[in-house]
Amino acid sequence: MNNSITVVGRIGQVPSSISFEDTGKQLVKFSVAVKEFSPNTDEEKTLWFDVNAWNGLGERALKTITKGREVVLNGAIELQKRNKRRGSGANQACNQANILPSLRKKTDRR
Numbered sequence: 516m517n518n519s520i521t522v523v524g525r526i527g528q529v530p531s532s533i534s535f536e537d538t539g540k541q542l543v544k545f546s547v548a549v550k551e552f553s554p555n556t557d558e559e560k561t562l563w564f565d566v567n568a569w570n571g572l573g574e575r576a577l578k579t580i581t582k583g584r585e586v587v588l589n590g591a592i593e594l595q596k597r598n599k600r601r602g603s604g605a606n607q608a609c610n611q612a613n614i615l616p617s618l619r620k621k622t623d624r625r
Contacts, residue, residue, distance in 0.1 A: 522564055522588040524549035526580050532573065543573030545580065547588060564588070 527546035534541050544567055551560040566588065568576045580586060 518591045520588075520590060520592045522547060522549055524562075524564070524586065524588075526582050526584050526586060527563065529582050530568075530573075530577050530580060532577060541570055541573050543568045543576045545576065547586065566590075 524547040527548045530543050530545040532541060532543050544565065547564045547566055549562045549564065551562050553560075
């Protein structure tokens with residue numbers, strides 16, 4: 516895969532499922548929050564990734580992930596520009612992700 520990204524973050528919303536009856540495919544959508552740290556400031560920023568998990572991967576995501584759980588995502592990234600009321604901003608979408616539970620201990624929150 517040429518376009519590859521690994522993200523470690525926390526699930527930001529309960530996964531939602533969309534089924535396409537004409538093709539039999541299933542899409543599961545959820546978001547992942549990643550804390551961004553800068554050596555130049557004490558301000559913490561949060562990057563949000565919208566994740567699309569298709570078919571079997573989506574089914575596993577529905578069964579295993581919950582809001583707030585830390586996960587490791589491996590997948591392709593697709594940047595989509597979205598207009599906001601006051602200007603414009605960028606939003607990241609991670610497609611075709613492989614989802615793994617984090618191996619960190621619960622007390623290792625960052």
